[in-house]
Amino acid sequence: MSSQLRKRAEEAMAQKTLTSALGSFSEAYVVSRAKAYEGLDFEELRNSIADIKGKASQHLDVLAEQFKKNAEARGAKVFRTSSPEEVKKYILNLAREKGVYRIVKSKSMASEEIHLNYDLEAAGISVKETDLGEWIIQLAGQRPSHMVLPAIHMTREQVADLFSKEISERLTTDIPKLVKVARRELRKYFFEADMGISGANIAIAESGTIVLVTNEGNARLVTTLPKIHVVLVGLEKLIPGVQDAVPILKALPRSATGQLLTSYVSMISAPTPNTDGTQKELHIILMDNQRTAMAADPQFRNALQCIRCAACLNVCPVYRLVGGHVFGHVYTGGIGTILTSWFNLMQNAEDIQGLCITCGRCKTVCPGKVNIPELILEIRRRIVQKKGMPFIQKAAFAVIRNRKLFHSLLRAGYLAQKPLAKDGFIRHLPMFFSGLAEFRSLPTVAETPFRERIKKIKQPQGGEKVAFFAGCAIDFVYPHIGEAVVKVLNKAGLEVIFPEEQSCCGTPFRGSGDYDLAAEAAIENIKALLKDGVPYVVTACASCASALKLEFVHVLETEGKTEWIAQAKELAARTYDFSTFVKKLVDEKRLTLKEAKHLERITYHDSCHAKRFLNVYEEPRTLMRKAGYDIVESFESDMCCGMGGSYTVKQPEISSRILQRKLQNIEDTHADMVCMECPGCIMQIKGGLDKTGSKIRVKHTAEILADNLR
Amino acid sequence: MMIDTFKIKAEAVGSEVYRFSADEDALSFIVEFLKKEGIAELNGPTAVWADCPFLTAMRKKELVEKVEGLRFDISFETAALAKIGISQMDWAIADTGTLMQNAGAVEQRLVSMLPNIHLAIVSTNKILPDLTTALAEINPRDADYLTFITGPSRTADIERVLTIGVHGPERLIVIFVDQPEN
Numbered sequence: 001m002s003s004q005l006r007k008r009a010e011e012a013m014a015q016k017t018l019t020s021a022l023g024s025f026s027e028a029y030v031v032s033r034a035k036a037y038e039g040l041d042f043e044e045l046r047n048s049i050a051d052i053k054g055k056a057s058q059h060l061d062v063l064a065e066q067f068k069k070n071a072e073a074r075g076a077k078v079f080r081t082s083s084p085e086e087v088k089k090y091i092l093n094l095a096r097e098k099g100v101y102r103i104v105k106s107k108s109m110a111s112e113e114i115h116l117n118y119d120l121e122a123a124g125i126s127v128k129e130t131d132l133g134e135w136i137i138q139l140a141g142q143r144p145s146h147m148v149l150p151a152i153h154m155t156r157e158q159v160a161d162l163f164s165k166e167i168s169e170r171l172t173t174d175i176p177k178l179v180k181v182a183r184r185e186l187r188k189y190f191f192e193a194d195m196g197i198s199g200a201n202i203a204i205a206e207s208g209t210i211v212l213v214t215n216e217g218n219a220r221l222v223t224t225l226p227k228i229h230v231v232l233v234g235l236e237k238l239i240p241g242v243q244d245a246v247p248i249l250k251a252l253p254r255s256a257t258g259q260l261l262t263s264y265v266s267m268i269s270a271p272t273p274n275t276d277g278t279q280k281e282l283h284i285i286l287m288d289n290q291r292t293a294m295a296a297d298p299q300f301r302n303a304l305q306c307i308r309c310a311a312c313l314n315v316c317p318v319y320r321l322v323g324g325h326v327f328g329h330v331y332t333g334g335i336g337t338i339l340t341s342w343f344n345l346m347q348n349a350e351d352i353q354g355l356c357i358t359c360g361r362c363k364t365v366c367p368g369k370v371n372i373p374e375l376i377l378e379i380r381r382r383i384v385q386k387k388g389m390p391f392i393q394k395a396a397f398a399v400i401r402n403r404k405l406f407h408s409l410l411r412a413g414y415l416a417q418k419p420l421a422k423d424g425f426i427r428h429l430p431m432f433f434s435g436l437a438e439f440r441s442l443p444t445v446a447e448t449p450f451r452e453r454i455k456k457i458k459q460p461q462g463g464e465k466v467a468f469f470a471g472c473a474i475d476f477v478y479p480h481i482g483e484a485v486v487k488v489l490n491k492a493g494l495e496v497i498f499p500e501e502q503s504c505c506g507t508p509f510r511g512s513g514d515y516d517l518a519a520e521a522a523i524e525n526i527k528a529l530l531k532d533g534v535p536y537v538v539t540a541c542a543s544c545a546s547a548l549k550l551e552f553v554h555v556l557e558t559e560g561k562t563e564w565i566a567q568a569k570e571l572a573a574r575t576y577d578f579s580t581f582v583k584k585l586v587d588e589k590r591l592t593l594k595e596a597k598h599l600e601r602i603t604y605h606d607s608c609h610a611k612r613f614l615n616v617y618e619e620p621r622t623l624m625r626k627a628g629y630d631i632v633e634s635f636e637s638d639m640c641c642g643m644g645g646s647y648t649v650k651q652p653e654i655s656s657r658i659l660q661r662k663l664q665n666i667e668d669t670h671a672d673m674v675c676m677e678c679p680g681c682i683m684q685i686k687g688g689l690d691k692t693g694s695k696i697r698v699k700h701t702a703e704i705l706a707d708n709l710r
Numbered sequence: 711m712m713i714d715t716f717k718i719k720a721e722a723v724g725s726e727v728y729r730f731s732a733d734e735d736a737l738s739f740i741v742e743f744l745k746k747e748g749i750a751e752l753n754g755p756t757a758v759w760a761d762c763p764f765l766t767a768m769r770k771k772e773l774v775e776k777v778e779g780l781r782f783d784i785s786f787e788t789a790a791l792a793k794i795g796i797s798q799m800d801w802a803i804a805d806t807g808t809l810m811q812n813a814g815a816v817e818q819r820l821v822s823m824l825p826n827i828h829l830a831i832v833s834t835n836k837i838l839p840d841l842t843t844a845l846a847e848i849n850p851r852d853a854d855y856l857t858f859i860t861g862p863s864r865t866a867d868i869e870r871v872l873t874i875g876v877h878g879p880e881r882l883i884v885i886f887v888d889q890p891e892n
Contacts, residue, residue: 021869021870025870028870074854130877131867132865132867132868132876133865133867136867136868149866149867149870150867151867151868152870154868154869155869156868156869156871159868175868175869175871175873176873178868179865179868179873179875179876180875182876183875183876183877186877187790190877191786191790204850206851207849207850207851209850209851215863215864215865215866215876216863216864216865216867216876216877216878217823217863217876217877217878217879218876218877220819220823220857220877220878221823221877223855224816224819224820224823225786242845242849242850242851243842243845243846245845246841246842246845249841250841257866259723259860260719260723260805260806260807260860261806261808261841261858261860262860263723263859263860263861263862263863263864263878264857264858264859264860264863264878265857265858265860266855266856266857266858267850267853267855267856267858268854268855268856269850269851269853269854269855269856270814270854270855271854272814272815272816272854272855273814273815273816274816275784275785275786275816275817275820
C-alpha cells in the first residue's frame with residue numbers, strides 16, 4: 001500500500017466522529033437488516049437474483065436492443081453508447097438544442113462515475129442534486145462516501161454550516177429543521193428546472209421500463225416537473241422481464257436500509273403529459289463503459305450481479321474504520337474496488353485492493369451473490385501476474401515454502417529472541433519488527449517444532465490412521481495445540497501420522513496474488529497427504545482447512561494444472577477441520593467427553609475461515625457444551641480479529657483497530673476463556689489480551705477438549 | 711385478512727390507515743379532516759383533489775360548498791400551495807403496506823407529491839397480497855408511469871437520523887372504502 005493511501009487511512013481513522021458514526025451504523029444495520037428479512041428465505045431470494053442478473057449479463061447486447069425497441073415504440077428516445085464522453089456530449093447537445101439552463105438531478109451513481117456534473121457546469125448549466133445526501137456533498141464539493149448514504153461521513157454541524165452558507169442565514173443543528181430547509185430550497189429548483197436527470201435501479205427490456213427506488217420523493221419530482229427527462233442507465237441494470245424485477249425490489253430496500261420497500265418506487269415506460277398538455281421528452285441513455293468487457297471476463301462477470309445496495313460496505317470491518325473517501329473513487333468499499341478496477345483502470349485498484357482483509361463477511365450478505373473477496377484476490381493475482389511480486393515478499397515466500405530452511409531460520413530466530421521472551425511472548429522486538437508488536441505481544445518460536453515432538457508421543461498402534469496437517473503456526477509456534485489434537489484423536493483409538501513433506505498450505509501466497517506459488521504449495525501438499533493412503537486428513541487450523549478443502553482445486557484450475565484436480569478433490573473429501581472431525585467421532589460414539597460441570601465460562605470467537613468458508617460454528621460450541629462448559633456469546637463473535645494473515649503486517653494500523661473492538665467484545669462477556677479454531681486468530685487475540693493485561697485465557701478448541709476426555 | 715396485514719405493515723412505516731364500510735362515511739371523514747387540517751391561506755387552495763371514480767360530479771358540487779379552498783384544477787401552483795392532496799389509488803399491496811397507482815396523468819402525481827399531507831382513497835377489494843401479484847395485475851407495458859407509495863417521504867441522510875417529510879408528504883393517510891361506487 002502506498003504511503004499516500006496509508007496516510008489517508010490513518011487520517012480517516014483519527015476522525016472520531018467518522019469512526020463512531022460508521023461504527024454505530026454498522027451495528028444498527030445488522031439488526032435492521034435481519035428484521036427486514038424476517039420470514040423470507042434470503043438464500044432462495046439471492047439465488048434468484050444471481051440467476052436473473054447472471055444470465056442478463058451474458059445477454060447485455062440482446063437486452064439493450066430489446067429495451068431500445070420497446071421504449072422507442074412507446075415514444076422514448078434511447079441512446080446506446082460505450083463511452084462516457086459520448087454520454088456527456090449527448091446531454092450537452094440536447095441541453096443546447098432545447099435551451100436548457102437549469103437541471104435537477106436525482107441520485108445517479110452512473111452520473112457520478114463519469115463526473116457528469118463537472119461537464120454540465122463547465123458549459124454554464126446550473127445542476128442541482130436533489131437527493132438530500134447528494135445535495136450536501138455537492139455543496140461541500142465532495143464525492144459520495146457510500147452508495148446509499150452519500151453523506152454518511154458528515155456530522156449535523158457540518159451540514160448546518162453548509163446550509164447556513166447556502167441560504168445566508170445562521171441555522172441550528174436541528175435535523176428536522178435542516179431537512180425542511182432542503183425541502184424549501186430545492187422546491188425552487190424543481191419548479192425552475194428545464195431538465196431532470198435521473199439514474200435507474202432497474203431497466204426492464206420486455207417493457208422498456210426504467211425503475212426508480214427512492215425514499216425522499218425527489219425522483220418523482222425530477223421525473224415529473226421538468227419537461228425533459230434524461231435517464232442515465234448502466235447496462236448492468238438490464239433485466240429481461242417485468243417479474244424479474246420482483247426479487248430485486250424485495251432485496252434492494254431490505255439490504256440497503258432495512259426497509260420492506262422504499263417510500264417510492266416509480267416504473268416509467270413512456271413519456272407522460274406535462275401540466276400544460278404538452279408531452280414530456282424522455283431520453284434514455286444506456287451506458288456501457290466497460291460493462292460488456294466485464295461480462296466477457298469469466299471471473300469479473302460475477303460483479304455485474306451487484307444491485308448497489310451497499311450491504312457489503314455496511315458489514316465490512318475495514319470500511320467502518322476508514323469510511324469511503326479513502327478509496328479515492330466514486331464507488332467505495334470492496335465492491336467499489338472491483339468496479340473501479342474496470343470502470344476506471346486496473347491500476348487505480350492496485351493500491352486500494354490492499355484494504356480488503358478478505359474476511360468474507362460481505363459475501364454472506366450480498367443479495368447478488370457477488371464473491372467480493374474472491375474478486376479482490378483475482379485483482380491481486382492479475383497485478384502480480386503483470387508486475388511480479390515485490391522482491392522482499394518473494395524472498396520471504398521462498399523461505400516459507402522451504403520447510404528445512406524456514407525451520408532453521410525460525411530456530412535461529414528462537415535463539416535470538418530468547419533474552420526477550422517471557423511467558424511465551426516477545427514483549428519487545430528489535431528493529432523493524434517493533435511496529436508489529438506495538439499493539440499486541442508476539443508469540444515466541446517453539447524450541448522444538450511439532451514435527452519433532454510428535455515422534456516422542458506414544459500412540460495406539462494398529463487401528464485406523466489419521467494424517468495431521470499442522471500448518472506453519474502449529475508446527476513452529478504452537479506445537480502444544482498439535483499435541484492436544486493427538487491426545488484427543490488417540491483417545492478415540494486413532495493413530496496420528498505426520499507426513500513430513502507437508503509444507504505451508506499456500507494461503508499467504510494466494511492472499512498476496514501469487515497463484516504460481518500457491519499452486520506449487522497445493523501440489524506439494526497433495527502429494528504428501530495422499531501418499532500414505534490414510535482415509536482422513538485433519539487440521540486444527542481453520543485457514544489451512546479452507547485451503548485444503550476449498551482453495552486447492554480453485555488455485556489449480558486457475559493455474560491450468562488440470563492433471564492435479566482429481567487428486568485435489570480427493571484430498572478435499574478426506575480433509576476435516578478439527579471440530580467437525582471430533583464431533584463426528586463423538587456422534588459415532590468413538591469418543592466420549594467428560595461431562596463434569598465446569599464453573600469456568602467460555603466465549604467462542606468465530607474465525608473467518610471457520611464460520612464463512614467452512615461453515616463451522618455449531619460443532620465447537622456443541623462439543624464444549626458437552627464437555628460441561630457454559631458458552632457466553634460475545635457481541636459480533638464472527639467479526640474478524642484483524643489478523644488476516646499478512647494483512648496485519650501490511651496494514652498494522654487497521655489490524656490493530658479491528659483487534660481493539662474484538663478485545664473489548666471479548667472482555668465484555670466476563671468469560672474466563674476465549675476459544676477459537678485458528679492459530680492465526682490465537683496469535684492476534686492472545687497477543688492483544690496479553691498487551692492489555694487481561695485475565696482471560698486464550699485456547700484452541702483442541703486444548704479444551706484434550707482436558708475433558710473420559 | 712389482507713387488510714390486517716396491510717394495516718400492520720403500513721402503520722409500521724408511519725402511514726395512518728382507516729377503513730369505512732360505506733362511501734358516505736369515508737366522505738364525511740374526509741370533509742371533517744379537511745375542515746380540521748386544511749386551514750386556507752388567504753384565498754389560496756387548502757386542498758387539491760385529482761379526478762377519480764370516487765369523486766363523482768355530484769360529490770364535487772357538494773364538497774365545494776362544504777369545504778373552503780378545495781380545488782379540482784391541478785397545476786404546479788395549486789398543488790404546491792395546497793396543504794392536502796387527495797387521490798384514489800388503484801391497488802394496495804398487503805405484505806409491504808404499499809399503494810399502487812397507474813399514474814400516467816400528471817395530476818395524479820402532483821397531488822401525492824407536493825402537498826404536506828396525502829389522503830389516499832382505495833377500494834378494500836383492490837388489496838393484492840404482494841408485488842408479484844400486483845405486477846401480474848398491471849403490467850408496466852400497459853402503464854406509462856406506475857407509482858408505488860409506501861408511507862410518507864423519508865430520509866436518513868443526516869447522521870442516519872430518520873426524518874419524515876423531505877420532498878414528498880410528511881403524512882400519508884390511507885382510506886379504505888368497502889363499497890366503492892357501483
